[in-house]
Amino acid sequence: SNTTDSNGTVSFSLPAGSYTVCETLKSGWTNTDPSDGSGCKPATVTAGGTSSVLLGNAANAPATCKVYGVNEVNSSDDQFFTMTVGSGAPTFSNLGGVAKGYNIESLALHPATGVLYAGSGDTNKYKQRAALYTVNTSTGALTFVGSTGLKELEALSFNPATNVLWGWGYDKGLVTINTSTGAATVVYASKMDAEGMAWSRDGKTLYIAENKTLYSYNPATKKLTKITSSLPGNVEALSLRPDGLLAMAVDSSKTLYAYDPVAKKEIKEKRITMP
Structure with missing residues (x-):
């Protein structure tokens, strides 16, 4: 578990394997990518390699x-x-x-x-x-x-x-x-x-x-x-x-x-x- 920086990015090391990367948002925000709103995408890490996952989010519109x-x-x-x-x-x-x-x-x-x-x-x-x-x-x-x-x-x-x-x-x-x-x-x-x-x-x-x-x-x-x-x-x-x-x-x-x-x-x- 890690927190994104001011640019909305985060990096960490994992052993080679298949993973599911998920984003947990603070209150008042909604997951937009993937479109199903799950906030999760699969990722495969190879030995000595890197893998990038893009997740989208947006602030909720005010109630009024x-x-x-x-x-x-x-x-x-x-x-x-x-x-x-x-x-x-x-x-x-x-x-x-x-x-x-x-x-x-x-x-x-x-x-x-x-x-x-x-x-x-x-x-x-x-x-x-x-x-x-x-x-x-x-x-x-x-x-x-x-x-x-x-x-x-x-x-x-x-x-x-x-x-x-x-x-x-x-x-x-x-x-x-x-x-x-x-x-x-x-x-x-x-x-x-x-x-x-x-x-x-x-x-x-x-x-x-x-x-x-x-x-x-x-x-x-x-x-x-x-x-x-x-x-x-x-x-x-x-x-x-x-x-x-x-x-x-x-x-x-x-x-x-x-x-x-x-x-x-x-x-x-x-x-x-x-x-």
Whole structure:
């Protein structure tokens, strides 16, 4: 019996013969290879030789997942809310009271720290147009981080591979944002009016939505490619689901759509109806 190192490997010596190698996991993990879930594979060791056995495992998905959102009350007031998703129907709860005068246009959750960030639009009543804020996930209270120098901060998304915050600035295009100061740097100039964006799980593709059109952006080549112009509606928010589908909220709808960007189609059985 041995414990794997930080790379997930372990080595030990055995006499020549046939063996069954098994993996015992800590709580919260599941055997994935072999596919029968046994966590065991046969191995044959020859005299003076070596034998390698590959066993797969993965962390179990949490029983529930909390999603943060913001609902526009009027042109400058907004209500933060949470959606808790589990095995049953999702539940919704307001997060604090109405955030008056901030004109919040976008949200993004830091993948490592869990800090929730928000971006404002151009009707902010505190002279903080296109500003970056942090949001208290218990009370909904906003804390000013800094100005991006843009006209509007229409969309936000963290790259999960680099933890860098990306955004879409009205009349400017794609930007990266310093989460300590709010300063924005243009990386792809565009006049598009995009209001939703979400990174793929590997951080190699950024999905960007403008009205009913979905694009993909490759940060390595700095190329923007149109995927489809047939989304369910004018997209107001975009996020990546754990299953790789895109969750999208569209203008004047209480439906949270699930869209497959590879198959280029909506997955209707995975829609979520919001109150």
